[in-house]
Amino acid sequence: ENVLTQSPGTLSLSPGERATLSCRASQTISSSSLAWYQQKPGQAPRLLIYGASSRATGIPDRFSGSGSGTDFTLTIGSLEPEDFAVYYCQQYGRSPTFGQGTRLEIK
């Protein structure tokens, strides 16, 4: 199983600041099959990024993804109030797995 470890567990920032979230895999992720999701309480996840760096339909350009191999990053350029949520990375393909999540909270 490809274990994904997200850091930090909780990130406390203010609106307008830049957020950098990390996702590290225990095995190389082929074809950059790495996605990022945002989840708010009581809601289903929302796809932000797929293929490590491609924004999903309707996702603002303040969200960007980067990385390859085993190390991936989600960057939120300037935080809006609606961005405070839990973020998950997922590797997909033969045996998908999710990271444990990063909670982005208002400082």
Next chain:
Amino acid sequence: QVQLVQSGAEVKKPGASVKVSCKASGYTFRRYGINWVRQAPGQGLEWMGWINPYNGYSSYAQQIQGRLTMTTDTSTSTAYMELSSLRSDDTAVYFCGRDANALTDVPQSVDYWGPGTLVTVSS
């Protein structure tokens, strides 16, 4: 518009089985795989399995294989997830989600999600 509508909440006793449905609309059902993901209360997301409605091929997470059966009914554009031998730690919200890419042979990222179905396992 793409929509996934799931069946209602369930309460089951330990050892029983539960079957959750996911009815799709707004796209050609057979072209996109369906993933099942669950989330225990206050916990993270867990990928359970995937089924390809085009050919019926499915894959399951190793830790749940043997208790999980996924099926589809292409005549009604509905996917089903059945979990047997329920335990208290199966209490969770169960989500179905559509693959972001069509006609693939492995699970993809999920671009459309159902609202979730709460399954509570309690004696």
